[in-house]
Amino acid sequence: MGHALGTLKRFLLLTGLYYAGAVLASFYLRTPDDITLFWPSAGVGFAVVVRYGLRWAVIVPAALLLLHLTVDPVPDAFVPYSVAANTLSTLAAGWYVLRHRRNDGLHLRTSDGLMLLRGGILLGVAGATIGTIGLVYSGMVPPIESGRAWLLWTLGDLLGITTMAPALSVVLGEGGLRESLWKDRVDKREQTVWTFALVASMAAIVSAGQSGNLYALGLVSLPLALLLWAAVRFSPLTTMVGTILVVTFISLLTGLGLGGFTRPLTLLDASVLMLLLVLISVIPVMLAVATYEQRHTAAALYQRATRDQLTGLLNRATFEERARERLAGAEPDLSLLYLDLDHFKLVNDSASHVAGDDMIRSVAGVVSGEFGDSALVARTGGDEFAVLVPITESAAIACGRRVLAAIDGLRIDWQDQMLTAAASIGIAHSATPHVDFDGLLSHADAACFAAKEYGGNRLVAASREGDELAVRTASMRSALQVREALDQRRFTLFAQPIVPLDPAAASHLRNFEVLLRWTDATGAPRAPAELIAAAERYRLGPRLDRYVVDAVLEWLEARPDQAAMIHHCGINLGGGTLVDEEFSDYFAARLRRSSVPAEKLCLEITETSVVRDRARAQRFIARMRDLGCRFALDDFGTGFCSFGYLQHLDVDYLKIDGSFVRDLGQSELANAVVRSITQIAHVLDKRTVAEQAETVEQLDVLRGMGVDYAQGYAIRRPQSIESFFSEAPARIDALR
Incomplete structure (x- = not known):
């Protein structure tokens, strides 16, 4: 019942979104035989089908029938063609993308953007072909004007897709696409300046148009430049939303003849204007995706260089580097916990290395879950972990005992076996002025080794071992x-x-x-x-x-x-x-x-x-x-x-x-x-x-x-x- 209700809510929401785009497009129609210059609904339907599957193309006929009954009445003979043109073209474009996308789904990458663009062109061509036939058949457009109608229909769909589909794909997407919704890493003041500049550039276009300047439309380069700025500095979603605002604003000014601008009167005027808007909608978004790809690749390389691939914790080299930096600081207390699993080789030998990896990940979750963001947590070896945390020795001992208890309570169901784990922990504490990292690690390692020699599944603090630990440290040397x-x-x-x-x-x-x-x-x-x-x-x-x-x-x-x-x-x-x-x-x-x-x-x-x-x-x-x-x-x-x-x-x-x-x-x-x-x-x-x-x-x-x-x-x-x-x-x- 809950699933059905959720599906109904999604259907009504997406149908309403498609309908709203169609209503916006109807503002461009001055006469019954007009062709809209901007069809945002094409981008809505395309994004929905790519995200949820071909069966969700049902929102297209539902929204169009509602449109023709309420806002945009057309001859009865054209209604089937209108529904078929938009529905079948959406299905064709969705099928193309779903068939040709990679196994890992859609991501914010240039190759996927180009594939979506090809699907958009297919949608525009297929929809325009069926729709033009309907326009001629219903008598809305004379046969001699069919070429003009086909071109404007194609460009209108294409503009709607290039403007709306990227942002909707991100908002509706999951997994790889939703990863683009990361927060902008730039200063909030820069975002504020950019927003005011975008509004000011649009106001400048309106002011120039009202003054009767013949070159007022040339000021479109201002918002375009700001979109390129966003593509380089901000998140892809910011660029996509800005693109929707700019394209919708310019198309309304020119398509409706507002702000002193004149509607395109010839096919050439309309075609040039629509191609300009397509370029404005494509270039910033493609640049944003390319920039994101570069950032994502750099982040992945950084992750690989600094993180352990199995657990996601810091690797040994990064841990040592950051630990040395912390020890050089002024934090009053720093405790190093060195953890080594007991008899881990038995898990690999009796189950498999895959089972061993599962255990390592489970233990990593236990260790990292015990300490806050202020701690450095690393996997330093096959079954060894290290934690540098700004707490006193007594607090570190309490944390270590909780970690030991949690590890001892782990039960990993592997095929027909129930795998258990135990660990030994050595703790070394440093107060300001701190000892060097090598000395601290040596004491923690020696304490861990002592815990193992005492039978394992226990904790040893270096300061409480006295001369015995000094002997062990000397033995290590x-x-x-x-x-x-x-x-x-x-x-x-x-x-x-x-x-x-x-x-x-x-x-x-x-x-x-x-x-x-x-x-x-x-x-x-x-x-x-x-x-x-x-x-x-x-x-x-x-x-x-x-x-x-x-x-x-x-x-x-x-x-x-x-x-x-x-x-x-x-x-x-x-x-x-x-x-x-x-x-x-x-x-x-x-x-x-x-x-x-x-x-x-x-x-x-x-x-x-x-x-x-x-x-x-x-x-x-x-x-x-x-x-x-x-x-x-x-x-x-x-x-x-x-x-x-x-x-x-x-x-x-x-x-x-x-x-x-x-x-x-x-x-x-x-x-x-x-x-x-x-x-x-x-x-x-x-x-x-x-x-x-x-x-x-x-x-x-x-x-x-x-x-x-x-x-x-x-x-x-x-x-x-x-x-x-x-x-x-x-x-x-x-x-x-």
Whole structure:
């Protein structure tokens, strides 16, 4: 019922608009056989059909029948021709435009304007042809005057279309056309001056006409110039409305002989006048559309350069630029919130990247909806967002908690799955005088990382973390330095011997573990533990391990004599490397082209990395063992869940964690753990290696427990690989 009522209201409104245009045109008719110089209704009907479809051409016969019954009575024989001429021509022009327009509909662009103009010409020609036949048939125009009637009818329709259709298409339009209704960006005073100037130019034309000046019509250049001004400076709709006013004003003066002007008496006079008015109606509008296109393109390019395409938020570069400007200002409080989604990769892997994009858009809506226009909101990475807002830290914490709750409550229905989300937020606050942006971002990022390490779905403020956050920030800087060291290859290979505890098992072949030492940009040596921690935390492990593998193989390939002296060379692999398929492919290819036998390499993996993803670890071990590599399970015993899966893990050595070895003889627990590991290893036909053996006494205890190998300061400290091979192999009996 409501839809039907709305349709009826639209029908009555559009029919009334068409009727009003026809009534205005009837003022030009002095005799029954006159042809109107301006038919605005043609533009009304054309715009309606293009916007709402061909069926809405029904307003044309309804309005014309009402016109002929009330204002413009004509012979009964002409009424069918009048209705048919206007209705059929409107349908033909509408069909042409609807068939040839682009799939994205009509927009304010030059190509669409030219298409509408072609449709208008078709309407004028078709309507004039049918109407002229009717005029002759009904006796309103003698056959000898049919050419004159056809030309005036065509020009009258064309003028009505070029004057009325653009503005009505915008007002009635939706989507692309309605986007032109943006506010003028110029100063209101300029608009006021323009309006007064337009009125003054029309008054000048009337004044010149009343004075009897033969060239009064030449003053039409004044409103034309003002319309061109509007086309360049104002919105297209302003230009279109101004064009309607100017064309209607000039046509009334000349068509009705007002203001001292004389009606065109000949066909040539009428044709020249109507062509002039067509040009006045076309040129400013086309210029306005072209200017709008240019502005629209520039705005689109600016949008692309400054906004994230998926969410519409600021992109990273623009956010940083504007944030630096805000921090350089005098706002008393600025808080930076750095948000990172938890486990977002699972969404992409389990659903799809399209589902991931939906989630990103949903989260972007939550984040931007929480903060007002005074905040800078950006998507800074795949699943990362940043907000700089002028509020205190306590207010930022409150906002952040609301954002976390809203994200936690998100439910995205994707096919047969219900996707959920969670996030971690880090907050850093700055008061005047503000810190630099890089420092503020570093603190917020470190706080966000801390929130993730605490389990995620929580908020951490940098000021409340104290020294712990400072340590994390230092770790982030270390990661950057590690990356730089990798790029510049500022690493040195070290080696530490692994020797059998039974002197009878001693051999001339060497067993050792490769260790890594590095220097910072100043050349100062850095702690290896700092290197490993930073690499693992910031996912540089696979790249670092690839470097070590390549460096060891290159060193041994260049020294075949030393390579021949090796029984096994231990190389540590991080947890991230163990599950990295690309590293597996790389290492397999590198071994195949190496002259160093794979049997001489023993890959050391940690117990915790195996527990993290046992299936992938087993696949990696199986693949490398097929190539000939051996394996050692490093730091064994720290997990205390080891024995349950050990029988299914194909490794050659168990390296007993040094924390137990150091406590031998002082802790019954340490003694029991080392003894148990050794016994179980021998049952499974594996060998044990005791790490961090620091005293001869510890070596004696280890030998008594049946441990196979030892490694530590009690035997030899780590040394450069060159020095390691230049000295005689370390032996346990040499320590006596």
